[in-house]
Amino acid sequence: MEAFTQLTGPALVLSQVNIDTDQIIPGRFLTATSFEGMGDYAFADWRFDAQGEPLPDCVLNEPRAAASPILVAGRNFGCGSSREHAPRALLGFGFRVVISSEIADIFRNNAQNVGLLPIVLEPAQHEQLLAMDGEALTVDLEACEVRTPAGQVFSFQLDGFARYCLLKGMDRLDFLLAQQDQIKSYEDNHER
Amino acid sequence: MGTSLFEKLWQAHVVCEESADRPAVLFIDLHLVHEVTSPQGFDTLRERGLPVRRPDLTVATLDHSTPTTPPDEDGQRHYYTDQARNQVETLERNCEAFGIRLEGWDSEHRGVVHVMGPEIGATQPGMTVVCGDSHTATHGAFGALAFGIGTTEVGYVLATQCLLQRKPKSMRIVVDGQLGPGVSAKDLILHIINTIGVNGGTGHVIEYAGEAIEALTMEQRMTVCNMTIEAGARAGMIAPDQKTIDYLRGRALAPAGEAFEAAADRWLALRSDEQAVFDHEVRLDAAAIEPTVTWGIDPSMSIPVGASVPAGGSDSVDRALDYMGLHGGQALAGHPVDIVFIGSCTNGRISDLRAAASVLAGRKVAADTRMLIVPGSEAVRRQAEAEGLHEIFLAAGAEWREPGCSMCLAMNGDLVAPGLTAVSTSNRNFEGRQGQGARTMLASPLTAAACAVAGCVVDPRTLMGEAA
Numbered sequence: 001m002e003a004f005t006q007l008t009g010p011a012l013v014l015s016q017v018n019i020d021t022d023q024i025i026p027g028r029f030l031t032a033t034s035f036e037g038m039g040d041y042a043f044a045d046w047r048f049d050a051q052g053e054p055l056p057d058c059v060l061n062e063p064r065a066a067a068s069p070i071l072v073a074g075r076n077f078g079c080g081s082s083r084e085h086a087p088r089a090l091l092g093f094g095f096r097v098v099i100s101s102e103i104a105d106i107f108r109n110n111a112q113n114v115g116l117l118p119i120v121l122e123p124a125q126h127e128q129l130l131a132m133d134g135e136a137l138t139v140d141l142e143a144c145e146v147r148t149p150a151g152q153v154f155s156f157q158l159d160g161f162a163r164y165c166l167l168k169g170m171d172r173l174d175f176l177l178a179q180q181d182q183i184k185s186y187e188d189n190h191e192r
Numbered sequence: 193m194g195t196s197l198f199e200k201l202w203q204a205h206v207v208c209e210e211s212a213d214r215p216a217v218l219f220i221d222l223h224l225v226h227e228v229t230s231p232q233g234f235d236t237l238r239e240r241g242l243p244v245r246r247p248d249l250t251v252a253t254l255d256h257s258t259p260t261t262p263p264d265e266d267g268q269r270h271y272y273t274d275q276a277r278n279q280v281e282t283l284e285r286n287c288e289a290f291g292i293r294l295e296g297w298d299s300e301h302r303g304v305v306h307v308m309g310p311e312i313g314a315t316q317p318g319m320t321v322v323c324g325d326s327h328t329a330t331h332g333a334f335g336a337l338a339f340g341i342g343t344t345e346v347g348y349v350l351a352t353q354c355l356l357q358r359k360p361k362s363m364r365i366v367v368d369g370q371l372g373p374g375v376s377a378k379d380l381i382l383h384i385i386n387t388i389g390v391n392g393g394t395g396h397v398i399e400y401a402g403e404a405i406e407a408l409t410m411e412q413r414m415t416v417c418n419m420t421i422e423a424g425a426r427a428g429m430i431a432p433d434q435k436t437i438d439y440l441r442g443r444a445l446a447p448a449g450e451a452f453e454a455a456a457d458r459w460l461a462l463r464s465d466e467q468a469v470f471d472h473e474v475r476l477d478a479a480a481i482e483p484t485v486t487w488g489i490d491p492s493m494s495i496p497v498g499a500s501v502p503a504g505g506s507d508s509v510d511r512a513l514d515y516m517g518l519h520g521g522q523a524l525a526g527h528p529v530d531i532v533f534i535g536s537c538t539n540g541r542i543s544d545l546r547a548a549a550s551v552l553a554g555r556k557v558a559a560d561t562r563m564l565i566v567p568g569s570e571a572v573r574r575q576a577e578a579e580g581l582h583e584i585f586l587a588a589g590a591e592w593r594e595p596g597c598s599m600c601l602a603m604n605g606d607l608v609a610p611g612l613t614a615v616s617t618s619n620r621n622f623e624g625r626q627g628q629g630a631r632t633m634l635a636s637p638l639t640a641a642a643c644a645v646a647g648c649v650v651d652p653r654t655l656m657g658e659a660a
């Protein structure tokens with residue numbers, strides 16, 4: 001997992017509420033056995049018609065979309081399935097951060113596990129960011145802040161462990177493997 | 193202060209307590225695996241030279257990418273794509289290489305992972321159950337703490353049989369009274385999701401309780417717990433009772449003999465204390481619930497089948513109406529239905545097929561409507577055929593398929609063409625879920641079967657009790 005400390009870049013706003021994982025990556029792209037190339041399928045049904053032609057009205061097809069590392073999305077982003085392909089597709093598309101006023105549990109877990117920073121802001125702050133399409137935001141994970149070009153500073157909270165793992169680019173598996181003794185003693189005490 | 197069922201299950205599985213700096217390490221009693229979300233997890237083991245820590249607590253099956261058409265004369269199965277075949281064969285190879293029990297092509301239990309697990313008795317009260325699949329919540333019907341995880345976490349569980357978890361909050365939904373005739377567990381859960389919203393359960397584990405929940409059969413409880421994720425909750429659960437015990441007795445992986453009786457005593461003690469406190473409580477009246485159908489693009493957008501859709505005016509309602517090809521304020525009844533799908537981990541069990549058959553017996557699927565009936569597992573298929581249900585389906589003009597996820601998520605080629613309206617007993621009506629441009633209305637097996645006969649949305653109670 002790639003470490004994340006701070007970045008500055010334009011925001012892409014998708015203000016629709018309840019953007020579910022079937023929108024982020026439709027089920028028919030899940031037959032791959034690796035996550036390679038998932039970015040090509042991000043929001044596939046929003047970006048392409050049934051013939052695979054790009055839809056000109058879709059903001060995700062504008063050149064700026066691929067150059068935006070920050071996705072600002074409507075409330076309850078990532079609801080639906082547990083497919084890790086969803087955060088992987090967003091990473092592959094070029095996003096490193098997703099900001100909403102609410103992010104679905106499993107998606108948030110998956111995002112943290114793969115190095116996509118999920119940020120939940122207060123509804124009022126989120127509302128302001130929804131109006132900043134294309135503006136350069138700074139996301140600072142050390143300080144847990146989102147900063148706007150006008151100098152506003154929005155603080156966010158992230159689970160301490162998730163933050164540590166993202167800052168260090170640390171894989172949680174190493175942490176779990178280091179707990180083998182405790183796991184063994186749990187197993188010994190809980191034989192069924 | 194009393195302790196809730198969730199709290200008891202959580203405490204019993206903590207390997208290392210959580211602190212401000214780190215989540216709890218939670219032990220997993222049962223890891224269910226399917227072909228879509230596991231390959232990269234096994235790759236992680238290979239990269240690091242690790243074995244599966246507890247193959248004895250791991251069970252796999254093939255369901256999402258599998259064809260539902262029978263093999264040809266040469267025994268060949270026709271996959272939708274080579275990639276789908278490769279995905280299935282990859283899991284077969286991984287199970288072989290890592291010594292994992294696979295309910296594969298030759299198993300009488302192969303089928304949708306959340307139908308298979310309970311059916312073989314793998315799911316038991318008091319367990320922690322995970323799977324790389326959000327509908328793992330299904331297994332909570334047995335008084336288990338069951339939730340979906342991502343593929344990276346599948347790798348963690350394969351390697352360590354543990355997960356890192358922050359303790360969720362708790363919610364109790366009490367349903368008083370009784371469901372009326374023609375009103376099913378599916379209508380109940382659609383009504384609950386409509387009441388609390390698609391994000392109403394975020395951050396929570398939900399315990400369902402009350403007279404109406406106690407009255408449900410195990411299969412109906414699975415339907416309710418299954419869709420807990422559609423309200424955003426991590427898990428749903430129902431305290432074990434005598435029905436739970438009766439269901440599990442004699443199942444392949446359940447304890448046998450005296451060990452079963454001892455386990456049953458332990459299981460029956462698993463319930464929330466009288467004084468247990470929940471972070472949120474919701475109370476509903478079962479008698480007020482009607483056969484319910486979704487009209488929009490998330491599972492909370494539902495109405496009683498006889499009601500009218502919202503008038504519109506907000507972005508999300510307008511977008512949903514537009515996608516579904518509906519006019520604001522129109523009645524749903526009478527709206528044409530192109531396809532009816534009966535199946536999935538929500539409603540693909542034998543009782544669901546019996547409900548569909550009760551409507552279809554002596555009737556025909558409407559001329560312009562296609563009906564696909566897909567059993568949840570091989571055992572469900574065999575049971576249905578033993579009861580002659582397939583003959584009722586075929587005589588009505590429906591397609592009777594082999595088990596799998598099928599049209600629930602349209603990965604295997606069973607899909608709804610753009611712009612067509614499907615009434616489906618599955619769990620998600622997201623845009624494109626059943627195929628690009630597909631319009632999905634979620635409903636119970638009774639309602640879905642009635643819609644197939646009518647060729648349009650109809651209240652199933654109009655066909656019940658009335659001779660065909």
Ligand code: SF4
Pocket residue numbers: 255256304305306325327536537538596597600601618619
């Ligand atoms: S039937 Fe549908 S919801 Fe259930 S496991 Fe299969 S794809 Fe997922």
